[in-house]
Each structure stands twice: as C-alpha cells, then as structure tokens.
Amino acid sequence: MSTIPPVPTPDDTTSAVEAPPASRRPSPAVRARVRHVALPFGSLLLFLVLWQLLAAGGTWSETLVPPPAKVWDAFVDVSTTHDGVRGYNGTTLVEHLGVSLRRIAIGAGIGIAAGVVLGLLMGTVGWLRSLFEPWITFLRTLPPLAYFSLLIIWLGIDEEPKITLLAVAAFPPVAVSTTAAVAAVPKSLIEAARALGASRWDVVRDVVVPSALPETLTGVRLAVGVAYSSLVAAELVNGLPGIGGMVKDAANYNNTPVVVVGIIAIGVSGLIIDGLLLWLERAVVPWRGRA
Numbered sequence: 001m002s003t004i005p006p007v008p009t010p011d012d013t014t015s016a017v018e019a020p021p022a023s024r025r026p027s028p029a030v031r032a033r034v035r036h037v038a039l040p041f042g043s044l045l046l047f048l049v050l051w052q053l054l055a056a057g058g059t060w061s062e063t064l065v066p067p068p069a070k071v072w073d074a075f076v077d078v079s080t081t082h083d084g085v086r087g088y089n090g091t092t093l094v095e096h097l098g099v100s101l102r103r104i105a106i107g108a109g110i111g112i113a114a115g116v117v118l119g120l121l122m123g124t125v126g127w128l129r130s131l132f133e134p135w136i137t138f139l140r141t142l143p144p145l146a147y148f149s150l151l152i153i154w155l156g157i158d159e160e161p162k163i164t165l166l167a168v169a170a171f172p173p174v175a176v177s178t179t180a181a182v183a184a185v186p187k188s189l190i191e192a193a194r195a196l197g198a199s200r201w202d203v204v205r206d207v208v209v210p211s212a213l214p215e216t217l218t219g220v221r222l223a224v225g226v227a228y229s230s231l232v233a234a235e236l237v238n239g240l241p242g243i244g245g246m247v248k249d250a251a252n253y254n255n256t257p258v259v260v261v262g263i264i265a266i267g268v269s270g271l272i273i274d275g276l277l278l279w280l281e282r283a284v285v286p287w288r289g290r291a
Contacts, residue, residue, distance in 0.1 A: 048068055051067075051068055052067060052068055055067035055068070062256075063254055063256055064256065065256075066256050066257045066260065070257045071257045071260045071261060071264075073257070074255075074257030074258050074260070074261050075093070075261045078092065078093045078096075078246075078258060078261060079092055079093045079094065080092070088246050088249075088250070088258060089240050089241070089246070089249065091240070091241040091246075093243075093246075093261065093265060095241060096240075096241050096242055096243045096245075096246045096262075096265075097243045097265055097269060099241045099242045099243075100231055100235065100242045100243040100244060100266075101269065103159070103162050103163055103166060103231075103234065103235075103242070104166055104224070104227050104228065104231065106163050106166075107162070107163040107164070107165070107166025107167040107169075107170065107227060107234075108166055108167065108169075108170040108223060108224055108227040110163070110167040110170075111166065111167035111168065111169065111170030111171035111174065111223060111227070112170055112171075112174050112220055112223050112224075114167070114171055114175075115170070115171045115172070115173070115174025115175035115178060115219070115223065116174055116175075116178050116216060118132065118175050118178075118179075119174060119175045119176070119177070119178025119179040119181075119182065119216070119219075120178060120182055120204070120208070120209075120212075122175070122178075122179040122182075123178065123179045123180075123181070123182020123183045123185075123208075123212070124182060124204065124208065129179060129183075132175075133179070136171075136172050136175050136176060137172075139168065139171070139172050140172035140173070140176070144165055144168075144169055144230040144233040144234070145233050145236075147165075147168070148161065148165055148233055148234070148236065148237075151164055151165055152237055157237050157238045158238065161234075161237075162234040162235060162239070165230060165233065165234045166227045166230060166231070166234055169223075169226050169227050169229075169230040170223035170224065170226060170227040171223070173219050173222040173223040173226055174216070174219040174220055174222075174223045175219075176219065177215050177216060177218055177219025177222070178212060178215070178216045178219060180215065181211070181212035181213075181214070181215030181216055181219075182208055182211075182212045184211075184212075184215075185207065185208050185211040185212060186211070189207050189211065190203055190207055190208070193206065193207050213284065213285050214281070214285045217277070217280070217281040217284065217285065218281070220277065221274060221277045221278070221281070224273060224274070224277060225270070225274065228266065228270045228273075231243070231244045231266065232244035232247055232248060232266075235248065236248055243262050243265055243266055244262075244266075246258065246262050247259050247262035247263065247266075250262065
C-alpha cells in the first residue's frame, strides 16, 4: 500500500527558508553614543581650524591673536623647566592650577555649606525667608569686583580676601535653589509623615531633604561655576601662584599665549569638575527625571 507524502504547507515552506540576516546597522543607542562623542570633538576641530585661519589671515597681529602653535609652545614652557626657568614665575601650570583649585574648594565649600543650611531654614521657617531673601538677592546681583576692594581693606592681601570672595560668590545660588526646593516639597508628603508619628526632625530628614536634594545639587553646580568665574577677580591682588594670577600677570606684559593657556586651563578644569558634580548628582539622586 503506497503512502502519499504530505504536501508542505506555506508555513513549513517559509520556515525551511533561511531567515534573512539581521541588519548590520548600529542600534539607535549606539548611534546616539557615537554622536555624543563625535560632535564635541568635531566642534573642537572646527574651532582649531577657524582659529588657525584667523591667525594666518594677518588681520590682527600675533600679539592679539596668537596662532595655535604659539599657544602650544607657551603651554609647554609654563608646564616644564626651560632655559633654566621653571614654569611661569617659578611655578608650573599644574601647580598654579592646584593653588587655585584649593582656593575654590575652600571658598566655594564654605559658601555652599552656608547656603544649604540657610536655604533649609528659609524654606521651613517663613519669617526667616522674609528676613534674608532680599539680602541674598542683593548679594547675588553684585559683581565680585564691586566688593573685592573692600575685602582687601578689611582682610589684607593674603588668602583671606580671595577665599571670602569665592565663598560670597558661591553662597547665593545654593541658598536660593535650596529655599525654592524646600518650599516646593509636597504638603501631602509632610502631612503623611506627621500622621505616621514623625517628629519635626524626622520630617526634615526623611521627607524634606530627599525631596529638595535634586534642586540643591543643581544649585551646587551653579555655585561652583560662579566661583570659577570669580577666580580671576579673586586673584587680581597677590594672586601668584594661581591660575588667575598667572593670567593677570601675563596680560600685564601682553603675553597673550600664556593668557590663552590660562583661560583654556580654567575652562577645561571647570568642565571636568562640572562633569564630576553631574556624575555625583546622578549617583545620589538616581530617581531624578523618572516618574
């Protein structure tokens, strides 16, 4: 008795055919990461090309617009010992930057700590906010040079006026952001904590501080940026060693390449510090931006 072989169905025929190879195009996430890295480097390369073309055009003298090669030579000179001269004014670029970073760490640290404490108090006690908020706004609108001379008269020309200037510059952004963040804590969360028997300190520790932490860390980033922008002003008087003092001293002698080196050093170190603060923010408050 003969058997008739089964006729393959369309599904069987389809499964027997080898599936087409997967697309070799990178995923959207990979393309986004590549774009995130490539765009900054591309913009940097474009900037260097335009800088070189501008310097080579001869519209301005090299004293005003030094070419990138001269700035690189100045960077090497201030970073090493050359012709018996160590760095700039006897101090290398890294040492100048280290002194300035120490001043920023101390000054901005004092200002940030004071701003967080006062911001918590102002956000929880209404009459304190009414008392101090106008003064903080007044202080926030003052440029550093407006009161630096007064600080020199009061505190001398050593480290005290520099650190005080950086602390005063860093204080308002943190105080304002912390106050606003504390005041914006949902009342329902506070009432729920009190209904569960939490004390006033428990409410501040377990409800207010975690809720206000994201905006407070944003204020810290802003405060460090303001302190960095005040660095050159803080080192106008007796600022050597220091990166701001190096820039000021080089400008007095029209040493534009060294000025550019100092500006680049300040900017690059500022980018690194802001990146570290952003990483800290993501590590401390990973819930930010998520529902």
